[in-house]
Amino acid sequence: MTITPPAIRTEDLVKNFGDTPAVRGVSLEVPTGTVLGLLGPNGAGKTTIVRMLSTLVKPDGGRALVHGYDTAEQSREVRSLIGMTGQYAAVDEDISGWENLYLIGRLLNMGRKEARSCADTMLERFRLTEAAHRPVAGYSGGMRRRLDLAASLMGEPRVLFLDEPTTGLDPHSRNELWEEVRTLARKGATVLLTTQYMEEAEALADAIVVIDHGRVIASGTSAELRERIGGPVLRITPERPADLTAVRTALIASGLRPAGGDQDTDRVCLPLSAGGHELTSAIRVLGEAGLPLAGVDTHVPSLDEVFLTLTGTGGPGSPAGGSATNDELTRSAA
Ligand SMILES: Nc1ncnc2c1ncn2[C@@H]1O[C@H](COP(=O)(O)OP(=O)(O)O)[C@@H](O)[C@H]1O
Ligand SMILES: [Mg+2]
Incomplete structure (x- = not known):
């Protein structure tokens, strides 16, 4: 019998930036189809964990696995499975929302026609059709986050990393984004969401891992933590x-x-x-x-x-x- 690996798994993950230990031995597991809230204050190491999981940064110690693929050794396989939004997302300000999505589609090896129709569909789904052809520089914070999320979903990823998706958003935009995350989860995506807000973790996550100074300091459901x-x-x-x-x-x-x-x-x-x-x-x-x-x-x-x-x-x-x-x-x- 083969045991299906969890969608996301880290084993004693370590990352230092020079003398700064950013992540000091973090182990966590996210079962397929669930939402994990990675909760921690500024500087806790959240983004660094997400960057290691999404193949952008190599761990100094331990391993990060996505559906069983090692993010350091098998980055191609990992990249084909994941979508990512957040602090380091690659939305270009100077071009329109539509062009951003189209280009991402092309980068994902879609044909022109497919990329075009996928961009249209996403803009519609995220209520950006009206702003589709305006430069992103003129978008509101909420519109940008929606575009960011749309961009991360272009390749229909099975695993999604959302790095502080609502930080700085007004309550209305935040609620909209929460709804989107819930929809994704309902459709079976595995989501790792980082946040500084306990309330957000409680609203969206099946399980919460609290990190501080690069270490896991608590984990459980919000009810358990409470x-x-x-x-x-x-x-x-x-x-x-x-x-x-x-x-x-x-x-x-x-x-x-x-x-x-x-x-x-x-x-x-x-x-x-x-x-x-x-x-x-x-x-x-x-x-x-x-x-x-x-x-x-x-x-x-x-x-x-x-x-x-x-x-x-x-x-x-x-x-x-x-x-x-x-x-x-x-x-x-x-
Ligand atoms: N590229 C980098 N170079 C140097 N230090 C970094 C870098 N990225 C993050 N750090 C440091 O690592 C620690 C964790 O940062 P980060 O992962 O961004 O935390 P969070 O996302 O939880 O706010 C912080 O002390 C931060 O200053
Ligand atoms: Mg961060």
Whole structure:
């Protein structure tokens, strides 16, 4: 019996740029017909992984395989299977959208007629027919991304790499692009999507791999990631800030496990398990210890906070450094 290899597989993949380690031993697997979200902050190594997978950069260590073909040794076979969009996509600004697609078709060895009809079809599918003959330089961000995606789909790739396809897009264009990705996935393409947005990974991906500083730091479905580190926390604010340590000590003495909080100035956070029995215990314990409280509330971290927890850095739009709650979650997750 032969075992069909996964659509995408990397084994301990390594890449250094001079002294800069960009990718430090990344292993991942994307089953055929699924969408993997490769989630990580700026500089995490996402683009470098995609470039190795798409044969543009040779790994310094490990292997990258597409449908079983080694991207370094069998780049021709790999190239015939993949499509790629993103930061390094090859759309030419000076010529029209139509010409771009036509040329790509020709590069893919299509005949003139086929390339022409394929370009027309793609422009229609991505609602660019009206702008078809205008130079790409005048396209909006959303139109460009759609053209980029159309370009990557010209050869009907079985495996698609989308490198931050929605970064910088307005919400409307972003939703349109999400719809396209969903359609592709429904049609059976295998997609590796890189993103800085947890929300995007959750919206599109069957599985998520979080990377930071060139390493995998977490993986699973969005639900699993959320459950593991993004559960609700009880935030306890003592009436007297001077009681913070006493509150923490009392909780620990009673068997509860507050998150660490050296940088926290006014409250103690206690991760809640399903059922939330910690809430009643905490109130009772602190009451018995005679520690007056100014407030108690529960807080469910947003997806961005989960991401922040994982990477210890702000995602786009997040405040740098993160709030006390995030810092606490970081420690409790560690
Ligand atoms: N061509 C290059 N030359 C030197 N350093 C690079 C090059 N490409 C990427 N890097 C570095 O490698 C690291 C990972 O970059 P990259 O893969 O682009 O991350 P991401 O796509 O997640 O933002 C960063 O530190 C980046 O500065
Ligand atoms: Mg990148």
